Amino acid sequence: MPEQTSIDFIPLEDQPFGAQVRLPSYTNNPAELNDEDFQKLKEGLMTYSVLVVPNQENLSPDSQHSLTVRFDPTTSTGYGHDPKLFHSSNSILAKDGRSVPTRPEVQMVGNGSFEAGHEGMKAFTLEHPTHFTFHKDVLNKEEVARGQTRFYRWHIDAALYALAPPVVTTLLGLIVPNKNEKQRIVYEDTKEEKEVVKGATAFASGRIAFELLSDKDKEFALNHTVVYAPHPYIFINNCKATSDGLTIESEEPPKEVPLDNLPQWEESKVKKLPLVWTNPVTKKPHLQVHGCCVYQLINTKTGEVVAELEDARKIVHKLMRPAISPQHIYCHGWNTGDLCIFHNRGVIHSVTGEFEPHEQRLMHQCNVASGEDPVLLQH
Missing domain, CATH: 3.60.130.10 (Clavaminate synthase-like)
Structure with missing residues (x-):
């Protein structure tokens, strides 16, 4: 050989x-x-x-x-x-x-x-x-x-x-x-x-997650940003996940740790990341989001909050679910x-x-x- x-x-x-x-x-x-x-x-x-x-x-x-x-x-x-x-x-x-x-x-x-x-x-x-x-x-x-x-x-x-x-x-x-x-x-x-x-x-x-989206959902994903909770793994420490592991169940009363009770945090260190990331070699768009840690979704251009915690989780779940089939x-x-x-x-x-x-x-x-x-x- x-x-x-x-x-x-x-x-x-x-x-x-x-x-x-x-x-x-x-x-x-x-x-x-x-x-x-x-x-x-x-x-x-x-x-x-x-x-x-x-x-x-x-x-x-x-x-x-x-x-x-x-x-x-x-x-x-x-x-x-x-x-x-x-x-x-x-x-x-x-x-x-x-x-x-x-x-x-x-x-x-x-x-x-x-x-x-x-x-x-x-x-x-x-x-x-x-x-x-x-x-x-x-x-x-x-x-x-x-x-x-x-x-x-x-x-x-x-x-x-x-x-x-x-x-x-x-x-x-x-x-x-x-x-x-x-x-x-x-x-x-x-x-x-x-x-x-x-x-x-x-x-x-x-990449597959993005390709599976409808044209309408692709447009949404390309123009919106995920705001992650401060210290997200402590924020959801008392919470439970959906049965497919994609995101967190929103419950009443809420189980998330109140922001005031989290370890000290700074607004400037809160992560705000695009829903879609570009592959540096293939240049393909990748729908990339950590659904369990999502806090809000905002319009990338205006900064307007378009979905708070519960709705943000539902939207992310809908976007990501086809990709785990x-x-x-x-x-x-x-x-x-x-x-x-x-x-x-x-x-x-x-x-x-x-x-x-x-x-x-x-x-x-x-x-x-x-x-x-x-x-x-x-x-």
Whole structure:
């Protein structure tokens, strides 16, 4: 077989987007790509949205961090969230990860108990996010016994306050479920089903989301801006999500933390981001919104508020729902050593899977706050 001298991409078979990466023969570490091959990797990511690099079980946290940082020259290299807020007991993200001691920008996520020794850690426990703690209406015991699961929370990796959303997230599978273990997602509104490998990470394309909109909704999306709540993950800490994980159920009395009771915040640091972001390589528009953290929608040109909290959630749900239909999403079933690199400004993603407390799953996740907010170019 001839030596592979340059990076190559193999589109994922029977999937709406995504590709597997074949590294050049001079390295098995994607962080060590030469400038020419890294540029191809970056362009490939913007083109395919999700890249899978197999056999990376020996990738160190330092290498994962340096690779992640390399995608964004504007980054300060710091984690995509304020660590104090991310791990705050008043945040819905509090249980979502533990920092690698020697490289805190890399988070350990997963499930189960682990002995001391992993990356300098003492014995530690991880808890897989479950819809039972986050959705307003949950699956019953019989549905779970039949192998049902849910999309936990569709989201963009981003603090959505003060810090600009990361360009890229890297996710490395170290201990993963057996790929023969399958679970099912049942769409309550259409009764469609999607079979997924247990613990699969689901991805939905912002490009496809925009293309699926009616002309009227495209016009709306192109001309409106999302205002995110200050400290959004604390703002919704007491709230529950819709059963598809796309947004939050608005309840009476309201469960959101009053703005006056949030940690100190500044109006200038509240994130106001376009509903549609432009892909820097393909120039395609991507409908990109974190539906659980939405606070208002405003007219981009006038600054007029066109939808407050409850209506803003309903509008965002309507816009995004078609993109998470079974035929439009890619659900990555993990192999040990898979490194998923995804364009965090081009897709939204969600955890899936129901795990027992004793079951082990271990992953390393890294994203870094950008120095610049995403933009919508003129179309």
